[in-house]
Amino acid sequence: MIDALITGRLHGKPTQKTAKTGKPFATAKLRVPAGDEAAFINVVAFDAKACAGLLALDDGDAVALSGPLTVKAWLGKDGTPKPSIDMVAHALLTAYHVTRKRKAQADAQQAQQRQREPLDAYTERDGLGDW
Secondary structure (H helix, E strand, O other): EEEEEEEEEEEOOEEEEEEEOOOEEEEEEEEEEEEEEEEEEEEOOHHHHHHOOOOOOOOEEEEEEEEEEEEEEEEEEOEEEEEEEEEEEOEEHHHHHHHHHHHHHHHHHHHHHHOOOOOHHHHHHHEEEEE
């Protein structure tokens, strides 16, 4: 087993399933560019946050996933070996997450700037003058 961080685009919409124990999980297929071809990774997520994140995405959405990766091989009909790659996703990151984090950082910086402004700047803007 390999601990991996992979990026790619979803191939099809992720689906939610329920285990025999009644616990929900999500499955997805990720298309990862590999030179002139592409590799497909079978993804399963059991963690609640990872499941929710996957299920919020749609076909073609870009995503980065981390978790253990298992690589196997099988023989195609023509006898050539083909890879079988499976991942249990523990965490994910999307462009939405990056945008949200950057906005939060920008908002925090603006709040710090406002705290650093002198008090006179506020009294001039509010039109109340000195009291």
